[in-house]
Amino acid sequence: MTSTRPLTLRFLNGDTVSLDRRAALTMMTAPIAMFMIVFSATIVRILSIFMLDVPVGWLATVGLGLGLGVVLWVFLLLLCLLLVRLGQTTRHGVNLPVPLIGLSGVLCHDIPLLWLYARIFDLDIWTPMAAAMIVLLAFAVHLGFELLFAAVMLPLLARADSPQMAPAGTPRPASDPKLMLAGETIAAKDITLVQADEHYVFVHHGDRKSHVRQSFGALVKALDDAAGMQVHKSYWVAFDHIQQVQSKRDGGLKLILKDKTAIPGARSRARAFREAFRSRTQRGGGRGAAVLEDAGKGGF
Structure with a gap:
């Protein structure tokens, strides 16, 4: 059964999820999702600061890493909404692997970050080796947290997308209930x-x-x-x-x-x-x- 939602994401573990704008916002703004994204991004940024020997103290390192982690979360949220919008304008929607989205986020975020480090702190770090180290580190951490994200968030998203049970004695709505199963929205009447x-x-x-x-x-x-x-x-x-x-x-x-x-x-x-x-x-x-x-x- 083909999903009618404009964006379909395929995770590294084989799971898929189909999203519209509301579901994308639900997935990206859930507290546990925000924590996982910002936490993983903060770890990578702190490690990159130490690897590049950027001359800042401990508190400044943590604060800078946290701020950059929030920036990455905002970038991924906007990217997700942009992909939903793009899927709405195409006939077949957008179907993408999440690792590709993660790699795009790393490249669009960390390459400019290296340039800023070099300009602000007057460091000679803008080299292919430094860029490769930062990108590979960020992408490796991203893949690990992607598996955790899929294991935690997809079941929560599926439950949020399923119809809620009404209290005893409350008439059921006339519309056919739909369930989100394995990334597809399926009418309950089609389940045998x-x-x-x-x-x-x-x-x-x-x-x-x-x-x-x-x-x-x-x-x-x-x-x-x-x-x-x-x-x-x-x-x-x-x-x-x-x-x-x-x-x-x-x-x-x-x-x-x-x-x-x-x-x-x-x-x-x-x-x-x-x-x-x-x-x-x-x-x-x-x-x-x-x-x-x-x-x-x-x-x-």
């Missing part, structure tokens, strides 16, 4: 199965199976209860994706899906599932009646 397998969670939508970072419980809460339900500690299934229901001797269920996959239904959830499934299929007209007929043959 959610499967938890030990530490991994997989979402089936259309003819695809996506590995996602959200927890199984968070996904179940975000999905529409009227469209499906959790039938087992490891499975949520859409009612329309069920072809046949078979009762088991232990009181549990065996659900045969339209793609011929068989999944278990827990005994503790069997009664609630029967009631919800009957209600759903009775409202579904002809297709629902056919499902019930097949299900009845299976002992439902």
Whole structure:
């Protein structure tokens, strides 16, 4: 499924995220994101000051490093918004690897910084070797913090992009809820199965199976209860994706899906599932009646 958002970022660990202007601002201005960017940039600037033997004291070094770290964060924020704007003006949007954006930020920030060091402090540091050392140091630290950024920020961004649960008794909005999965915005109605397998969670939508970072419980809460339900500690299934229901001797269920996959239904959830499934299929007209007929043959 193609994302409709104008900017798609691809991280070093394989994760992707699609952003519009609001999502980009959310990602870049979140306190934890600001801390990671400014902290990493400050470390690099302090190290570069020591490496180049710039004649400033400890307090001045820390203050200068922190100030330059904030400048880099502002630069990356503006660059992100510029890329979103650029993606809005193109038909297919902008799709970029984050390491390339990081390298661009380092080059646009650190090369002028070397020139300023040389001019202000009258140092003979404007050499290819000095420039290479600073750029490589900054880029290496950037790659490390990029992995941390993806691990921390992408799940937070996905939760912020998912629909919030309304209090008990509050009517659900009429609009179709959408979820952000593996960098794509997907309508909840397109999800047929959610499967938890030990530490991994997989979402089936259309003819695809996506590995996602959200927890199984968070996904179940975000999905529409009227469209499906959790039938087992490891499975949520859409009612329309069920072809046949078979009762088991232990009181549990065996659900045969339209793609011929068989999944278990827990005994503790069997009664609630029967009631919800009957209600759903009775409202579904002809297709629902056919499902019930097949299900009845299976002992439902």
